[in-house]
Amino acid sequence: MIQIPKGCKDMLPADAYLWQAVEDTARESAKLYGFKEIRTPVFEHTELFLRGVGDTTDIVNKEMYTFLDKGGRSITLRPEGTAGVARAFVENGLQGGAMPFKAYYLISAFRYERPQAGRLREFHQFGAELYGAASPVADAEAILLASHFLRELGLEQYTTLRLNSIGCKSCRARYAEALRAYFRPHIGEMCEDCRERLEKNPMRILDCKNEGCKKFTSGAPSMLDYLCDDCRAHFDAVKSLLDTSGIGYTVDPRIVRGLDYYSRTVFEFTTDLIGAQATVLGGGRYDGLLEQMDAKPTPAVGFAAGIERLLLALQALDAPFAERLPDVYIAGMDATSRVRALSLAEQLRGAGLITECDLMDRSLKAQFKYADKLGVRFVVVLGEEELASGEAQVKHLSSSTAERVKFDEIAQYIKEYRRRK
Ligand code: HAM
Secondary structure: OOOOOOOOOOOOHHHHHHHHHHHHHHHHHHHHOOOEEOOOOOEEEHHHHHHHOOOOOHHHHHHOOEEEOOOOOEEEEOOOOHHHHHHHHHHOOHHHOOOOEEEEEEEEEEOOOOOEOOEOOEEEEEEEEEEOOOOHHHHHHHHHHHHHHHHHOOOHHHEEEEEEEOOOHHHHHHHHHHHHHHHHHHHHHOOHHHHHHHHHOHHHHHHOOOHHHHHHHOOOOOHHHHOOHHHHHHHHHHHHHHHHOOOOOEEOOOOOOOOOOOOOEEEEEEEOOOOOOOEEEEEEEOOOHHHHOOOOOOOEEEEEEEHHHHHHHHHHOOOOOOOOOOOEEEEEOOHHHHHHHHHHHHHHHHOOOOEEEOOOOOOHHHHHHHHHHHOOOEEEEEOHHHHHHOEEEEEEOOOOEEEEEEHHHHHHHHHHHHHHO
């Protein structure tokens, strides 16, 4: 049998309601904060990610799905959403439009990573990007949207916001020197990637997944000691805006993020509910990226949440979401009744009730069994006598009560019954 590729997951109908709850919550949250949806291609020219995500990152160096198309162009399946949104913004001339620009997306993304719980090769993200605002208020707004979203999902008390600043280019240059000095004596014992990182981008060492390297990173200097006055003032302002908004956070100088485009504020929301891949949402400010895409300098801030990780967290809890079960099953005792059942079903669906009827010529007993499996609340049985009188018993399964109701009044009857209960 042909099997699903490693690191991918089928979303099965039984879990659809939870996916949809997360997606609906994402859309509703984004809308409340004035973000509109943007859709960009699943694949882009490889160059976009080399320039956007950065060529010292694991994503670009090890994890991209890159191939030549039939025209010989190098194409990459998007490993994340930010670079594509930046390209679309520039290419469609949106810089000339109203600012700030605020867009959100629900996408699939692809990374060739070692699969484990919460780490997939095809995964999904809810992301939001805000362009044009350099003020710390914009950082706070992105974080407020992220925490509103997690609160609406019922995950607020199970997540921790970790906040850091990685400063601007000049703070990072000084910090990089401090890191080189710190790691140099140990570099012989560290992995080959870290040896390369030492010169190219020593901050990446802090993010190394290799256990042998991790033991050296714990005593490394903290970025926060190298912030320039402007970056420090920006970070202090973000923290005080979060304080005023009642958003709790932990300052964590270990948060460096796995992408090169960040500057100043970076943040992650982590949870204890889902094991090692604990980050459910990550983001930050990236003031240099749009300029790198040949746009005029445009400050930017945003985040993305991993949908599969959120689902794992919700499944670990008594999630505040329930599937809407079918309202009515219309059983037919004979062939003629089954035909009438189909038209009555259409009438009830027209009134907004989820309605099922027999499609498999089953016996009445088997139809009841199926209705029970579906979790239906009401069953209407049609036979010769019901067709003649235009009335049928509406049975309420869980209370075992039944009432005779005219066909045309069944929809209203069920709606009333539901309202009363
Ligand atoms: P990221 O931290 O690489 O950031 O990914 C964001 C979230 O996507 C992670 O926190 C995690 O929940 C989820 N995620 C990442 N990789 C995987 C994977 N292999 N399997 C399952 N879930 C995963 C970004 O992608 C940035 N573009 C976020 C951003 C937007 N920054 C500014 N704007």
